[in-house]
Amino acid sequence: MKLFSKTLIAGMAFAASLTVAPLSQAATPDNQLVIATSLAQVLSVDPQQGTEPKTQEVLAAVYDRLVYSDDADKNTIKPQLAEKWDIDDTGITFHLRDATFSSGNPVTAKDVAFSLTRLLKLNQSASAYYKSAGYTAENIDSLIKVIDEKTFRINLTDKVTAEDMLYRLAMGISSIVDSVEVEKHVDHNDYGNAWLRTHVAGSGPFTLRRWVPNETVILEANNAFWGDKPAMKRVIMRHVPESQTARLMLARGDVDIANALTAPDVKSFTGKSGFKVEQVKIGGFYVLAMNAGRKPLDNPLVREALAYSIDYKGIANTILGPYGRQRNVPVPEDWAGAIANPDWSFQPEKAKKLLAEAGYPDGLTLTLKTIAQPPRVDIATALQANFAQVGIHIEIKQGNGADIVSAHRARDFDLLLPQATAIMPNALGAMNDFVTNPDNRLEAKNAGNFVWRSAWDIPELNTLRNQASSERDPAKRAALIKTLQEKFVAAKPAVLPMFESFAPIVLQDDVKGYTTNLWSLNRLEHVTKAK
Structure with a gap:
């Protein structure tokens, strides 16, 4: 017989209320972002495994990468965990900022090396983007180097330029995981995959409170985040596969954003007061x-x-x-x-x-x-x-x-x-x-x-x-x-x-700072809801 704690039961009840809440509920709280979406393809939240667009949106909120591609600035590569980097003829050297994971462990060059090595040796489909650049499970150890706690280097192969390598490092599959925490959960040389499929070990602006497949993802603000404190205390992604239902929820104020509507339902909000449509x-x-x-x-x-x-x-x-x-x-x-x-x-x-x-x-x-x-x-x-x-x-x-x-x-x-x-x-x-x-x-x-x-x-x-x-x-x-x-x-x-x-996405007009990304890596720490 399985025993459940009161805390777990309360959490399950909370998630269930989010899933089945009636369309007549009140507008969402000012410090909570609710997104009606499709979670059908969210199969794993292991960043070195999950590659589907909606998975990337979850990963972007809970993990950091060395760098990111700024869509608003012509896809310019900009610093994230790396404050700066040096490019020479044979490789790229990164200098890390002071940051901690949600566990409290410091982010170090060892974590970067562990994450990229893990990507190749886990050998999931996500590794194909590095394999096409000449990196393999067999050669990755010889191509990366931990110089000191805050300095990491990756050497280039003859199949990739420095610019192309930086874009690969900006992808969600290059998210940096907490090596100390993940290594606690390695089971039969699986590189912690069984655990990371349903847990997170990141340094991003949010942490994963709960994920119920094909129902709900609940993110909460990470108090240990190195950057600006998120304005949203909680982000809730609700699986709403029926577009008409999502449209009604958005129209009534039950959700702040809908990003899995049919084309006719998207068009129904065009020019409608109180909403904005972005493509x-x-x-x-x-x-x-x-x-x-x-x-x-x-x-x-x-x-x-x-x-x-x-x-x-x-x-x-x-x-x-x-x-x-x-x-x-x-x-x-x-x-x-x-x-x-x-x-x-x-x-x-x-x-x-x-x-x-x-x-x-x-x-x-x-x-x-x-x-x-x-x-x-x-x-x-x-x-x-x-x-x-x-x-x-x-x-x-x-x-x-x-x-x-x-x-x-x-x-x-x-x-x-x-x-x-x-x-x-x-x-x-x-x-x-x-x-x-x-x-x-x-x-x-x-x-x-x-x-x-x-x-x-x-x-x-x-x-x-x-x-x-x-x-x-x-x-x-x-x-x-x-x-x-x-x-x-x-x-x-x-x-x-x-x-x-x-x-295409439809937003309540009061939602500010929600921007999409080339790879659905939508950062959420700067999202606000104006009065």
């Missing part, structure tokens, strides 16, 4: 992933047929709206170095001809897997209707975040609707997910690699990406990136970018 360009894409390890999707002609079977403009106008726009090259069209879009459009007769040429004159039957949340379900339904017009019959299979992410990583799908994210705010960073696959073998088990999940073998593109990543000359690098985009389009990709994705 953030995040450098990501809604993607049609095709399993090139299965017939008939191993055939480039079939993949090309699918590309010509999609009414991109219609879906963008009627479904996506504030969530995105058509873009079939994996670089946002207004980023430096982006090439023009190919002529992919809804051309059913051309698609039928390609299918016949591929040996499928009578069409195909495929399954399409998607997470059950907007706007992906609506995109899936539209694709189903588009494909039917060229003889491709689609069965849609919806699931929660855990189900769909697992299927993607296991190559267990025909078609799937994931999102890709730029690892840097530049053309090469946007392309990284689409042109990186150093080892396509199943036994490589490289599930952290976006292309590997689609079993799309691209040695030429991968080699060209490596060349562009290591090229120090700006003009030569720009030429390589242009060629890389052109070859990607010509290859009839199995990871087809359909729409550049935006992040």
